[in-house]
Amino acid sequence: MWSLLTTHRELIRNLVSRELKSRYKGSALGFAWTLISPLILALIYVVFMTQLVAKGYGRPESIIVGVFAWQFTAVCINNGMLCITGNANLVKKVNFPRETIPLSVTISGWVDFLFMLAMELVIFLIWFAVGGDVIEKAPSPWAEIPRAVAWGWLWLLPIVVAVHFIFNLGIALLLSSLNVHYRDTQHLVGVASTGLFFLSPAMYDLSLITSLEKLPVWIERIYMLNPLAPIFTAYRTALLGHPYPWDNIWLWGGVLIGLLFPVFAYLVFRRLERNMADLL
Numbered sequence: 001m002w003s004l005l006t007t008h009r010e011l012i013r014n015l016v017s018r019e020l021k022s023r024y025k026g027s028a029l030g031f032a033w034t035l036i037s038p039l040i041l042a043l044i045y046v047v048f049m050t051q052l053v054a055k056g057y058g059r060p061e062s063i064i065v066g067v068f069a070w071q072f073t074a075v076c077i078n079n080g081m082l083c084i085t086g087n088a089n090l091v092k093k094v095n096f097p098r099e100t101i102p103l104s105v106t107i108s109g110w111v112d113f114l115f116m117l118a119m120e121l122v123i124f125l126i127w128f129a130v131g132g133d134v135i136e137k138a139p140s141p142w143a144e145i146p147r148a149v150a151w152g153w154l155w156l157l158p159i160v161v162a163v164h165f166i167f168n169l170g171i172a173l174l175l176s177s178l179n180v181h182y183r184d185t186q187h188l189v190g191v192a193s194t195g196l197f198f199l200s201p202a203m204y205d206l207s208l209i210t211s212l213e214k215l216p217v218w219i220e221r222i223y224m225l226n227p228l229a230p231i232f233t234a235y236r237t238a239l240l241g242h243p244y245p246w247d248n249i250w251l252w253g254g255v256l257i258g259l260l261f262p263v264f265a266y267l268v269f270r271r272l273e274r275n276m277a278d279l280l
Contacts, residue, residue: 004097004103008097008100011100012100012103015101015104016107016108016111019079019104019108035115039064059205061123061124062204062205062236062240062242063203063204064120064123065232065235065239065240066202066203066204066235066236067203068117068120069164069202070197070200070202070228071116072109072110072112072113072116072164072168073164073167073168073228074193074197075109075112076105076106076109076172077171077172077175077189078193079105079108079172080102080105080106080168080175080176081172081175081185082176082179082186083101083104083105083172084098084102084176084177084180084276087101091276091277092277098269098273098276099173099266099269099270101176102172102173103169105172106168106169106172109168110161110165110168113161114161117161120239121239124239124240153237153238153241154239155238156237156238157235157238157239159234160234160235160238163231163234163255163258166258166262167258167259169265170262170264170265170266173265173266173268173269174264174265175189177269177272177273178268178272180276180279181272181279196226196228199223199226200226200229200232201228201229201233205233205236205242206229206233206245220250221250224248224250224251224253224254225250225253225254226254227254227257227261229254230251230252231255231258233245233251
């Protein structure tokens with residue numbers, strides 16, 4: 001994959017540029033929809049969760065972090081699944097590494113997500129500066145801004161983004177190849193992605209799961225193995241200073257799965273790409 005980035009960087013750059021331009025072509029607000037859509041979605045969940053969930057599991061700033069992070073994965077699921085079939089003419093007529101297409105889709109989603117992260121930081125700076133809830137006091141001129149935003153845990157953010165990118169690339173590789181061979185993939189993914197959203201700590205904190213006394217231990221452990229569980233929790237640690245359960249070995253298992261899954265997805269993609277041109 002690194003060889004693709006270096007050897008075919010011009011091709012990937014053009015594919016990413018085309019993906020970004022086509023996504024907002026003909027739209028009055030254009031690139032602004034990258035920020036507007038997840039923000040509106042987050043506000044809806046804020047209203048919903050703050051009314052139904054007590055004990056602070058659905059705090060507004062926490063929901064914004066989770067929903068924005070989910071948006072990156074959702075883009076890679078939806079656009080990644082259709083990226084090969086949507087470029088059928090290119091795949092059938094031109095000889096080039098096919099994996100550059102799902103890679104370009106993931107990179108374009110990553111570019112959008114970087115702008116979302118910048119917007120999140122601005123939102124949180126304003127939120128805490130005007131008297132929002134303070135996660136952690138910091139002995140600095142910005143006394144009302146949490147240490148996580150000022151300097152404390154921001155070093156973790158690039159690491160989390162990198163792991164998130166790798167996991168989402170695996171999703172795009174796997175779904176794009178499966179959708180060429182099995183067209184029912186589109187219908188299954190629609191249901192599976194909805195389930196993955198609610199089974200990931202996107203609109204609630206991980207502490208909601210760990211606090212459920214009647215939840216069987218084995219279900220909680222399986223939940224922790226979902227790679228998005230440690231990823232979304234780490235985003236909240238980096239941006240909000242939420243405590244990260246470093247001693248939870250099952251959560252680290254989710255991290256390991258998130259890093260190994262793209263390897264499996266890449267092997268499946270290489271195996272299935274042999275017949276892509278014929279099937280398209």
